Amino acid sequence: MPVRTATMAPMRANEAGLPEQPEVVLMCGVAGSGKTTYAKDLEARGYVRLSVDEEIWHRFGRYGVDYEPDRYEEHTEVARRALRERLLSLVAQRRNVVIDSSFWQRSRRQAYKDLVERAGGCWRLIYLKADPALLRQRLRTRAERFDANAAFPITDELLDRYLQSFEPPFGEGEEVIVVAAD
Numbered sequence: 001m002p003v004r005t006a007t008m009a010p011m012r013a014n015e016a017g018l019p020e021q022p023e024v025v026l027m028c029g030v031a032g033s034g035k036t037t038y039a040k041d042l043e044a045r046g047y048v049r050l051s052v053d054e055e056i057w058h059r060f061g062r063y064g065v066d067y068e069p070d071r072y073e074e075h076t077e078v079a080r081r082a083l084r085e086r087l088l089s090l091v092a093q094r095r096n097v098v099i100d101s102s103f104w105q106r107s108r109r110q111a112y113k114d115l116v117e118r119a120g121g122c123w124r125l126i127y128l129k130a131d132p133a134l135l136r137q138r139l140r141t142r143a144e145r146f147d148a149n150a151a152f153p154i155t156d157e158l159l160d161r162y163l164q165s166f167e168p169p170f171g172e173g174e175e176v177i178v179v180a181a182d
Helices: 035-044 051-060 069-092 104-119 131-142 156-165
Strands: 023-028 048-051 098-101 122-129 174-178
Touching: 023 035, 023 104, 035 048, 035 098, 035 122, 048 051, 048 069, 051 069, 051 098, 069 104, 098 122, 104 122, 131 156
Parallel strands: 023 098, 023 122, 048 098, 122 174
Antiparallel strands: none
């Protein structure tokens, strides 16, 4: 994967091996930027990965097969609420967490940072910045799959809407990783 991995600072742990202050990594980026790949790498390092896409798949099934496409937003909100509760539980257990989501709105990023701090954790905001041409290429490849992380094809028109709506983090304590070509 051509994504440069941000350096992972060693976490101080107590005698049980749990971090003194759990870290919550907020993944941020447009569809196709590599958020899930990066989050799975952190999961392999012991982080608990929370994925809205996978929660929807688990609870409601396949987009357009097990539920009607017009219910997607409703299901997304149900999944977000469930993952927020799970996040709070994991932080209380002093577990490191990575949230595999786009966090395309500044207000949603800030709400999660505040939530994590109130719960006693610390946060990192990882922004995967990718060229639109690379995103299009990756999304065409992803459209050939049909799984939780590729629930529906993202057309060029839909990607354009995503790009127009996306609020890139700036001055939010973000770590920017520029995604290189595959």
